[in-house]
Amino acid sequence: MDVPVKKLKVATATLAGCFGCHMSFLDIDERLLELIKLVEFDRSPLTDIKHCGPCDIGIIEGGLCNAENVHVLQEFRLNCKTLIAIGACAINGGLPAQRNHLSLPLILEEVYHAQHGLIDGFIPNDPELPLPLDKVYPIHEVVKVDYFIPGCPPSGDAIWKVLTDLLAGREPELGHNLMHYD
Amino acid sequence: MDNTFTLDGKSIPYSEGQTIIQAAIAAGEYIPHLCFNPEFKPHGSCKLCTVKANGRQTASCTQQPQPGMVVESDTKELNDERRVLLQMLFVEGNHFCPSCEKSGNCQLQATAYELEMMSPHFDQFFPDRPVDATHSEYLLDFNRCILCSLCVRASRDVDGKNVFALSGRGIKSHLIVNAKSGNLVDTDFSGDDKAAHVCPVGVIIKKRVGFAIPIGRRTFDEHPISATPHPIVKGA
Numbered sequence: 001m002d003v004p005v006k007k008l009k010v011a012t013a014t015l016a017g018c019f020g021c022h023m024s025f026l027d028i029d030e031r032l033l034e035l036i037k038l039v040e041f042d043r044s045p046l047t048d049i050k051h052c053g054p055c056d057i058g059i060i061e062g063g064l065c066n067a068e069n070v071h072v073l074q075e076f077r078l079n080c081k082t083l084i085a086i087g088a089c090a091i092n093g094g095l096p097a098q099r100n101h102l103s104l105p106l107i108l109e110e111v112y113h114a115q116h117g118l119i120d121g122f123i124p125n126d127p128e129l130p131l132p133l134d135k136v137y138p139i140h141e142v143v144k145v146d147y148f149i150p151g152c153p154p155s156g157d158a159i160w161k162v163l164t165d166l167l168a169g170r171e172p173e174l175g176h177n178l179m180h181y182d
Numbered sequence: 183m184d185n186t187f188t189l190d191g192k193s194i195p196y197s198e199g200q201t202i203i204q205a206a207i208a209a210g211e212y213i214p215h216l217c218f219n220p221e222f223k224p225h226g227s228c229k230l231c232t233v234k235a236n237g238r239q240t241a242s243c244t245q246q247p248q249p250g251m252v253v254e255s256d257t258k259e260l261n262d263e264r265r266v267l268l269q270m271l272f273v274e275g276n277h278f279c280p281s282c283e284k285s286g287n288c289q290l291q292a293t294a295y296e297l298e299m300m301s302p303h304f305d306q307f308f309p310d311r312p313v314d315a316t317h318s319e320y321l322l323d324f325n326r327c328i329l330c331s332l333c334v335r336a337s338r339d340v341d342g343k344n345v346f347a348l349s350g351r352g353i354k355s356h357l358i359v360n361a362k363s364g365n366l367v368d369t370d371f372s373g374d375d376k377a378a379h380v381c382p383v384g385v386i387i388k389k390r391v392g393f394a395i396p397i398g399r400r401t402f403d404e405h406p407i408s409a410t411p412h413p414i415v416k417g418a
């Protein structure tokens with residue numbers, strides 16, 4: 001692969017996800033060393049930078065389950081030239097979206113109030129807490145997403161393939177072995 | 183004239199009464215399909231098998247070839263349209279593959295891999311479709327039903343039971359169980375029925391099998407669906 005002259009800036013974030021896709025990202029193992037020759041990380045759980053500045057590539061794990069998720073996603077879309085949805089939750093809501101056929105008040109009531117064994121339970125209402133959304137949404141329903149890496153999680157190899165394709169200026173392609181929804 | 187047509191430039195022989203897809207499969211060729219199963223009368227509803235025959239779009243599972251017919255299937259135009267059909271099927275139901283027992287053995291998923299469906303593209307419907315777990319051996323997860331009617335055809339035409347039916351119209355179409363209660367337990371459905379083994383997706387699920395064959399080692403993990411035109415699905 002040709003080494004680009006200038007390092008590309010990459011930001012990553014987890015919204016309503018389990019960090020599994022980020023763990024899978026780390027599964028590229030020693031290829032991380034090759035990657036950091038080509039890219040520089042901006043906002044990411046790996047750097048602990050809290051806000052994302054102008055970036056070449058943004059990678060989002062997880063869907064949208066609360067207002068804060070939406071703000072982070074919008075910050076990424078504003079700042080990243082290319083936005084990638086990684087994993088089932090970002091792509092179709094995934095496991096968290098399995099609450100979507102139930103009403104939010106019913107869920108909150110059940111979890112914090114009515115459930116057997118709770119004494120004096122109440123629904124948390126601290127203003128610091130981001131408000132939950134009525135449903136869990138895939139990210140492409142809120143902003144334009146340029147590329148998708150399916151999988152729960154996608155393998156380190158799948159993530160590597162998409163990143164190296166993009167860095168080399170190719171249209172990313174997974175092929176049968178790396179294409180998984182599970 | 184002899185009984186051959188061309189499929190993407192290849193000459194395909196056919197016999198009287200065969201449809202385009204039947205002749206193609208017999209010749210080892212793959213045309214994407216979901217509601218077609220070689221053992222049953224065609225239903226012609228999913229339209230995944232749409233090809234261009236002499237320039238006109240038609241469902242290859244219902245269309246019979248003519249001598250010298252020029253059939254196109256594996257083209258960008260048709261595959262783009264097929265991918266949109268798949269995306270509509272995905273958003274209409276609740277397809278959470280990572281927790282679906284059928285994952286890796288599912289024809290909808292395998293066809294989506296084949297056609298490189300990277301996202302569902304459309305907005306999810308997130309419908310509310312309760313699961314029927316009343317039967318001791320099988321459960322019905324309607325969240326994944328694509329209304330292909332294979333279980334309906336199998337139960338009616340092979341088992342002689344009429345356990346399943348499609349009800350409602352348009353977007354309200356759904357699969358029902360023919361019992362007063364609507365529950366599978368109140369029918370004469372049995373695991374020996376053909377209908378228990380035809381669902382191309384993960385609706386009709388044998389209980390207590392789950393992930394006995396782990397994800398990653400299932401039928402379509404090993405081979406793309408195009409390389410297995412008669413899918414013999416593991417553990418089905």
Ligand code: SF4
Nearest residue numbers: 277279282285288384
């Ligand atoms: S039925 Fe198929 S497409 Fe639907 S969730 Fe199960 S594996 Fe995925």
Ligand code: SF4
Nearest residue numbers: 327328330331333381
């Ligand atoms: S349950 Fe399965 S076989 Fe029956 S109509 Fe639905 S998808 Fe087809």
Ligand code: FES
Nearest residue numbers: 226228229231243
């Ligand atoms: S396979 Fe022909 S219409 Fe479904």
